[in-house]
Amino acid sequence: MRIVVGEGSCGIAAGARKVRTALEDLSKSGGAPVEIGVTGCIGMCYLEPIIDLYDGERGTGNGEQGTGNGEQGKLIARLVRVQEKDAARIYNAVASGDLAGVKDLAISDEDKEFLAKQTRIALRHCGVINPESLDSYRATDGYKAIAKILGKGEGTAMTPEQVIEEIKVSGLAGRGGAGFPTWFKWNAARNAKGDEKYLICNADEGDPGAFMDRAVIEGDPHSLIEGMLIAAYAIGARKAFVYVRAEYPLAIVRLEKAIQDATAANLLGANILGSDFSCELRIKAGAGAFVCGEETALIESLEGSRGMPRLKPPFPAEKGFTDKPSNINNVETFANVAWIILNGGAAFAAMGTEGSKGTKVFALTGKIRRGGLVEVPMGLTLRDVIFGIGGGVRDGRKFKAVQMGGPSGGCIPESLLDTPIDYKALGATGAIMGSGGMVVMDDRTCMVNMARFFLDFTAKESCGKCVHCRIGTKRLHETLVRITEGKGREGDVELLEELCKGIKDGALCGLGQTAPNPVLTTIRYFRDEYDAHIREKRCPAHECAALRTYAIDAGKCKGCTACARKCPAKAITGAVKQPHTIDSEKCIKCGACAAACKFDAVTVG
Secondary structure, eight states: OEEEEEOSHHHHHHTHHHHHHHHHHHHHTTSSOOEEEEEOOOSOGGGOSOEEEEOOOOOSSOOSTTSOOTTTOOEEEEEOSOOGGGHHHHHHHHHHTOGGGGGGGBOOHHHHHHHHTOOOSTTTTTTTSOTTOHHHHHTTTTTHHHHHHTTSSSSOOOOHHHHHHHHHHHTOBOTTTTOOBHHHHHHHHHHSOOSOOEEEEEEOOOSTTOOHHHHHHHHOHHHHHHHHHHHHHHHTOSEEEEEEETTOHHHHHHHHHHHHHHHHTTSSBSSGGGSSOOBEEEEEEEOOOGGGGSHHHHHHHHTTSOOOOOOSSSOTTTSOGGGSOEEEEEHHHHHHHHHHHHHOHHHHHTSBOSSSBSEEEEEEEESBSSOEEEEEETTOBHHIIIIIITOSBGGGOOEEEEEESGGGSEEEEGGGTTOBSOHHHHHHTTOOOTTSEEEEEETTOOHHHHHHHHHHHHHHHOOSOSHHHHHHHHHHHHHHHHHHTTOOOTTHHHHHHHHHHHHHHHOSSHHHHHTTHHHHHHHHHOHHHHHHHHHSOOOTTSOOGGGOOEEEOTTTOOOOOHHHHHOTTOOEEOOTTSOOEEOTTTOOOOOHHHHHOSSSOEEEO
């Protein structure tokens, strides 16, 4: 058997690298030889660190989803929440071939459903292959798609127009947020006049709670490279760039190695696979500005200037990087391309809805039981994903809303959970598909405060180029802060709506045009919470500290003094074994008393 340790960023943060080091030390100490490998994140971030045990009989081709592939062999067992102290018994169990001693670490049948209910295309290799091995990728049909279009496999070469037509048949739309038809952008760049053209991958994943692109680069960097090669061939580009956040160091390291390995194997660079097609690929580490997710701002940054959006038209397909025709897609979009070329556009189009084809990757975060990466066919409902795959809200709390599309998205209430995952259907709710962030909120979440949080983010991330965004988002944020501090007044909701309309109509780029969405959707679906804050000076969710009041229920208080000892303001008094009281004048509303009480005697109003 072989031991494969999941080492995406989530796994490493949970201790996976320490586990692997311990296993390698045991293997070197003279015991039975056990092969130890690494893989990326399989998507079950809530169960990390994860270790997979394979039979070691390598084959070729793809195996069952979530059960490994030909290169790794057959999956024998999946161990979850593994700690460094578990390394010795895992090693001994594998060395002896008897796994009885690690049964307590085995994944449960319920958690197996997390992967079983997915359809993985962009994530098809993540958590399965070794992301640092070119051979591992090639053993799963890797680089067969580029060989196919270059005529180096079976059949004759495909023309760029045939490649674009296949993408058109697939219905693949940009997965970065806008959902623009991929073939149309490729075709525009293909037909643009110019001897030199550029292909750019937008890996500047800036939405809070989103980590889809990072996981693909960390877990399957060659699929990104191959997808970009196919796109470069289609549009006629000889140079390509991956603009990736500097905050993704592991992704950058693995992508750099993949580029080096692919270049050495004549899969990148001059005369790829002996053909007339040449393309070189470089990495640009961005400084983390959210606005650089907008394609023209990204181009400005790529050129060495401050990341600020340009007026459009002209569009990048006509005048992009260094004023040459350029095409930009995001990581997830490129990760689908090789699969489409190998399996046919019709196979991709067979999944999804009439207006939204294929699958979509989502990052399930927030108050969710099973958080991580999910890839599902378009057309499933939000309920299917949040409750069917994610297991619903954790801690037994009640579902309240889900934020779709990051800071530019909107909050969708429980009454709309049966909305299908479709660009048009989600747009009708006031939210957007976005890049795929899905932040779940429970009944303890204040929706006014949630809108304040996202406007704080967008106001700070505004590049400042246009007045509507620079000043408008700041005024929105200031008004929301005032409301959450109990200083709201009549007319504030109408003021917010007026500001939102002005920003949407006047902002230069997508950041400003969509920044009002969290405000507008929370007003639309949770107007009662705004009214409670403004008129009653009350936060129904008890989240806004300025509007909270603490008291002690004399009938439940045992006089244990735990609350008094934890109170930093010395606002709690009372004799031992007698009911205590809180002086509201001294109380700083920190919540330490409620956290310390074991008898549920502290009430929050």
